[in-house]
Structure formats: C-alpha cells, structure tokens
Amino acid sequence: MSDPLDARRPPDLVLASVRHPGEEICLDVHLRAGVVSAIIPSRRDSGALPAATRVVDLEGRYVIPGLWDEHVHMTQWALASNRLDLSGAGSAREAAAVVGAHIAGAGNGAGAPGPVQTLVGVGFRDAIWPDLPSLDLLDGVTRGRPTALISHDLHSVWLNSAAAQQYGVPVDAGGLLREEPAFDLTRELGQLPDAVVDPWVRQAGQAAAARGVVGIVDFEMTWNPDAWLRRISGGFAALRVEAGVYPQDLDRAVAEGLRTGLAVAGAGALLSVGPLKVLIDGSLNTRTAYCVDPYPNGGHGLLTVSEAELLALLVRARQVGFVPAVHAIGDAANQIALDAFEAAGIGGRVEHAQFVRSEDFARFGLLGVTASVQPAHALDDRDAAEANWPGRTDRSFPLRSLLAAGATLALGSDAPVAPLDPWIAMSAAAARARLDGRGPWHPEQALTRQEALTASTRGRGRLRVGDPADIAVLDGDPLTVSDAEFAAMPVAATLVAGRFTYGG
Structure with a gap:
C-alpha cells in the first residue's frame, strides 16, 4: 500500500507570515519532504522559491508543534458519541430516570424482528452519588430491554437483569461489574460491524485534527494493529497512531516482529507500535x-x-x-x-x-x-x-x-473519560479550574501554559528546523489569550508531515 502521507504531500510548502507564541516578528516556515526545512523572517518576494512551491499566507497567526493525546481509547471514544450520555446524572435515580425517559421515547425495541438491541449508556460517576446503583432500580425503568451503562472511567458497568442474562454474567443486587469483568463486557458491547465503527472513528479523527491534534497513543483494550491497518487502507489519514499492546497479546506481537516505535508495514508513516499497557x-x-x-x-x-x-x-x-x-x-x-x-x-x-x-x-x-x-x-x-x-x-x-x-x-485525555481535546487538558493543567465559578483546586500544582504546551507536544514546545512538519496553526497567542480563549483555542489549520489534515 502506498504511504497516505506521501500520496498527498506537496513537494514544497511555505507557511508565510506566522509567529511563535509570545513573539511579534513574522516568519516564513518552509516545509520540504515532511520536515521543517527553514524558519526565516517573512519576505513578500516569492520569486526565489521553486516554481512548484505552494505559499499559504497565514496573516500573522501563531504556529506550534502539532499536539499529541498520549492516552486514548479511540474506539470507545467513537462509540461514546453514539451512546446515551449519563454524565449529567447526579444520582443513581437521576441516571435511571434518563434511561427510562430514553426507552419511553424510543420504544424498547421488543417489537422489532430479531434480538432486542442492548441500550448502552456512558459517563456515569457513582463515586459522588448520594445513592447507590441497584439491579432493581434499573430493572424498574428498562421494561425488559437489555441495558448496560458504562462508567466514565470504564472500570465498571451497571446492568439490568435482561442484560446480565443476555451476556451470561453474574451480578449481585447492585447490578455492577467492576474491573476485568467490566472490561470484558465493554469489549463485547463494542463488537459492532467494522462498517459502522470505522466511519465513527474517522469522524473522531477529523474532529481531533480540527483541534490541532497530529497523533494519539491508542490503548484500546484489544489487538489494535489490524484495526488500524484496515482503517488506514480505507482512507483514514487524520492522525498518526501509536497502537498499544496488552500483556495477553504480547506473545503475538513478538511473533509478528513488533516492538515499540516500529512502523507497522502497510500503513506508511501513520501507524507504529505503541507501549505495552499493564493495568x-x-x-x-x-x-x-x-x-x-x-x-x-x-x-x-x-x-x-x-x-x-x-x-x-x-x-x-x-x-x-x-x-x-x-x-x-x-x-x-x-x-x-x-x-x-x-x-x-x-x-x-x-x-x-x-x-x-x-x-x-x-x-x-x-x-x-x-x-x-x-x-x-x-x-x-x-x-x-x-x-x-x-x-x-x-x-x-x-x-x-x-x-x-x-x-x-505527557498530557492526554483517556478519552472517552475526558474529551479528546488537548486544549481542555492544557487548560485544566494551567488553571486547575473550570469556567463554572468554582475556584481553582490546588492551584499550587498548576503548570504554566508553556509547560502544558511542551507536555502536549512530546517535549518540543516550539517549532524548530529539522522537526517533523506536524504543525498546528492558531488564531490566537496561546501564551496571552484569556483562560476562556485558551480552553477553546480556535485552530486555523493542522498539518501532518506537511500535509493539511484540517484547514489549508
């Protein structure tokens, strides 16, 4: 398979009239063969450039190295956006009410041909609820429809009796699976057709690119390289992916000659082997x-x-x-x-x-x-x-x-536990507070914005000659904009190996 980066990379590209954060001088960033080849003071005369060079005038915007999310469960993140959101529930009863209202509005599916589809919800946080999840509570609102609710941290699943019976898992009066049994069921709930999941993953990748993301470390709890090879061969090209491996698959990985950092054959420069994840x-x-x-x-x-x-x-x-x-x-x-x-x-x-x-x-x-x-x-x-x-x-x-x-x-999101958006992560690191009126929580543990940027760009922090041409172009100076603007930083363009994955 041809490299999807090489296939669409212009021979030469100049990002004209850009600035480093915190600086006023305008620069031209020259990109060649997927690498930053020069950073020089801006010049309006393009006569000295090769004829094939494309010049993009960015009108004084700011450039930073492209952002990485160092901890993602990409399939779960893509699935979560297509599941019932329970993140706003302040109690077990509120969560059950959301489930009941959804079933009442959509019907429980019992009249449809074939097996009844399991209702999957995501995002509940029972650690701070005043009441406890229970089997009876969920049974009382689900009308016999199999229902599985995945906690925000992915470490527990709240089931009703119909789901427990359908998936053959024992539950007590609380209806909760925790840790490995919860992980096993979460994997099973994610067994949807590739033709359904892959477009959702592609959409999630495009949304990440629109936030300046150039790469992720994907810790999906399954054998991941084959899924990503399929997606990339099907046109996924928004991000670089490092696919993690779990201990149960280590022997397979070794037998296939894989090791951390190795490019996976057949995916060009987009896919490499990630770390060995041990919980x-x-x-x-x-x-x-x-x-x-x-x-x-x-x-x-x-x-x-x-x-x-x-x-x-x-x-x-x-x-x-x-x-x-x-x-x-x-x-x-x-x-x-x-x-x-x-x-x-x-x-x-x-x-x-x-x-x-x-x-x-x-x-x-x-x-x-x-x-x-x-x-x-x-x-x-x-x-x-x-x-x-x-x-x-x-x-x-x-x-x-x-x-x-x-x-x-190294900063990340653990998506779907938090959104796949490094600006949210960096804002939390630098401000230690949301924009909801609550004061900062342990502000003595805050980072500066520059430190947060460095930890989100694999230690690069600032664009330099010789870097990969993985770049985010911003509408504001991330070092000086307000806290609200920083958390929602408008991204004008994103490039991976000198190819625009967003904007441009």
Missing part, C-alpha cells in the same frame, strides 16, 4: 485504586497484578523491545510500579499517576519514567478525591510537584 490497579470512581491508606468506607483498593508478575512483565518488555506503560492511580500502586521499573532496569511510563507519595515524585525522573497524566480528571474527580483521599489531596494530580522533581510529563 495494576483500578480507579478512583470505583474505589479500586490501590492506596496506602484505607478508603473512608474501608479497604485499600485492588492490586490487579502482583508485584512479582509486574516485575516479570517489565523484564520481558525490556528483552523484547517494548516500552512499558503501567496504569497506576493510587499512591500504593505508583510506589509498586516505580519499584518494578527500578528492579527491571527499564524506563517507561506510568499512566495516570493521580495519587503519588511525596517521596516518589523524584523517582520518576531518576528512573526515566514519564508521568502520562490527564489533567482534566483533576477537575472531574476533585469531589471524589476529597471524599476518598481526605486530607491528602495536595498530592493528588500533582503535576507541579512531579515536574519540579525532574519528571517528564
């Missing part, structure tokens, strides 16, 4: 994040991989060329992850690092472990954190403390 604890919403101190209602959370098993996985990753990405949310889980990185003699990533012991901040930098963080979660989860980690939230979502201690930060 070792749960989440805050489900109170399964593994913590040093007990939760107010008891228990320390759940360690889903033993310390010995984790060390063995990291040693294997080192041997076969995979960078480990260890999901660790609780402070005890982060300690265990760092211990394993140190014992295995390998660097890598910790995904989330939401709650970290103070004595572990510096270990990230010392061990070469990147903190792959999702700043929007700090605002989504602030009430749940205060309720479940009382008196200790000064080290919850500790972005400033990690950076000050020498850690490398």
